[in-house]
Amino acid sequence: MPGSNLNVNWEDVAFDGVTLIRVNTMSWDKGGSLLTYKGDGNMFDVAAVVVAQKPKATIATSNPGQLMAFTPGQHGVLTATNKDAEGLSGGDIIYEAADAVFENPAHQAGHAAFGTVSGSWQLLSSDGITPAFTMSRA
């Protein structure tokens, strides 16, 4: 069953054994970028190839204490589930990165507002070619 093809809210978000709660936004980015080519009398690019990818994940939560406790450079498994909007079986998307390196947390808070924290990870491939994260359905 393919699910509703709509996803709402993150659950089971965890890094290095710590379950992250009060998640507001999260992104998983394959990190592709195109190297383009034009030469001679070309006005426009005539080739575009991917020669490198830098996959990353970012998060923003309303639980600053959790993310600020991580150390830049800390390695761990990063997982997260974007739930099917209608709760249908087969619609959840589960992301999993076996070697995520925590890059940086930044805590911001204003007067009369909840504090938030954003964080980012660079996702590594152990063999240099296998993508750094996988996707599953549930």
Added chain:
Amino acid sequence: MALPAKIPDIIRFPLDYAKEAEAWDRLNHISNIAEPILQVDKDKGERCRCWTMERPEKYAGAYAIKDKVAQLRYPVGHPKYPQDRYEWHDAEDGIKYGYLKE
């Protein structure tokens, strides 16, 4: 699809397999085929992990694996790096079954 005599460690589909489906549906489609072959037991919390890749061209395809560790080659630092970790055997419809060499 007939189940293989030996459970593969990984399944590789052609990159254009089920291309009429949208991206995530394609992974769903692949999971549906791969789960019984890989003998994924959802009741035990197991699941089929998927990814697609176009480059390097030698490895282009859509992959399904039960193992948490997704590595097509031995990892950097391993004495056998950068050799392939799997031996590939042809199945139906351009699908290949991979078996760990170790």
